[in-house]
Amino acid sequence: EPEVTQTPSHQVTQMGQEVILRCVPISNHLYFYWYRQILGQKVEFLVSFYNNEISEKSEIFDDQFSVERPDGSNFTLKIRSTKLEDSAMYFCASSDNRDYSGNTIYFGEGSWLTVV
Amino acid sequence: AQKITQTQPGMFVQEKEAVTLDCTYDTSDQSYGLFWYKQPSSGEMIFLIYQGSYDEQNATEGRYSLNFQKARKSANLVISASQLGDSAMYFCAMREWMDSSYKLIFGSGTRLLVRP
Numbered sequence: 737e738p739e740v741t742q743t744p745s746h747q748v749t750q751m752g753q754e755v756i757l758r759c760v761p762i763s764n765h766l767y768f769y770w771y772r773q774i775l776g777q778k779v780e781f782l783v784s785f786y787n788n789e790i791s792e793k794s795e796i797f798d799d800q801f802s803v804e805r806p807d808g809s810n811f812t813l814k815i816r817s818t819k820l821e822d823s824a825m826y827f828c829a830s831s832d833n834r835d836y837s838g839n840t841i842y843f844g845e846g847s848w849l850t851v852v
Numbered sequence: 853a854q855k856i857t858q859t860q861p862g863m864f865v866q867e868k869e870a871v872t873l874d875c876t877y878d879t880s881d882q883s884y885g886l887f888w889y890k891q892p893s894s895g896e897m898i899f900l901i902y903q904g905s906y907d908e909q910n911a912t913e914g915r916y917s918l919n920f921q922k923a924r925k926s927a928n929l930v931i932s933a934s935q936l937g938d939s940a941m942y943f944c945a946m947r948e949w950m951d952s953s954y955k956l957i958f959g960s961g962t963r964l965l966v967r968p
Contacts, residue, residue: 767953779897779943781955791953825895829956841947841956843889843897 738762740844742828748850749818757813757847759828768811769829769841770803772796779827785811818851825849855879856946856959863964865934872919873929873962875944881905885947886927887956888918892940900942903927934966 741760749755761768770782784791785803802814811830815822828844857876865871877886888900903911903918911918919928931938941963945956 769955771956778960779945779956779958781957784950784953784955786953792950792955794955827897829897840899840902841887842899845894845896848895 740828740830740842742826742844742847744847745845746848746850748852751820751851752817755815755818755822755849757815757826757828757849759811759813759844760809761811761828761830762832762842763809765830765832765842767791767831768803768805769831770813771827771829771843772824773827773846774821774824782813782826815849818849820851823849823851855948855957856944858944858959858962860962861960863962865931865938865964865966867936867966867968868933870930870932871934871964873931873942873944873964875927875929875959877925877927877944877946879925879946879948881949884949886918886920887945887947888916888927888929889943889945890938890940891943891961897943901929931964936966936968939964939966 743758768785771779773779781794783793783797800816804812825846825848827846829841831841855878884905886903890898901911901913901916903920910920915932917930941961943961944959947954
């Protein structure tokens with residue numbers, strides 16, 4: 737069964753450093769997403785991406801965050817200058833179309849980011 | 853106001869018995885989708901089941917079924933014949949349309965523990 741893959745599974749970084757989290761969405765999917773989950777809290781939407789541009793972003797997704805689809809298969813989330821509060825599990829997700837009926841969003845296994 | 857409410861922070865169930873995890877939602881949209889995801893201790897988000905607002909029948913996927921009561925705005929997950937491997941966090945989520953794409957809004961989750 738096709739799946740969303742994410743790397744790294746876990747990264748520890750110093751505060752202020754740049755981090756890039758990588759995702760390979762399911763190959764025929766068109767919509768890509770990043771969500772995050774701070775330890776013990778609910779999953780929160782960060783950003784959606786379609787047709788090589790951001791469709792929507794949440795208030796969490798400030799200027800420190802950016803997304804890119806550099807080569808048609810990878811989908812990356814960059815945090816320019818990490819803060820302690822960026823420590824969380826980051827999930828990449830993808831779906832095949834925007835149609836309401838029967839559409840499923842598939843998540844990757846997550847990238848656990850620890851900022852020290 | 854909470855859009856997705858999961859009132860049970862934790863649940864116990866005896867192995868081989870059925871369990872119902874509650875979820876209520878709030879939306880004024882006529883067309884929406886409801887999802888359940890399982891998150892084991894390893895952290896990944898596993899899609900379990902989907903119910904569309906126009907689906908007349910309750911969704912079923914193996915041992916998972918969704919008790920969809922549209923008028924009451926509830927979408928409870930029923931797990932039949934619980935197994936030890938069902939011990940995990942379970943998240944209910946609603947797909948919400950934004951300006952040009954949609955996002956998932958998650959509930960706070962229910963931690964299920966299956967007792968041998």
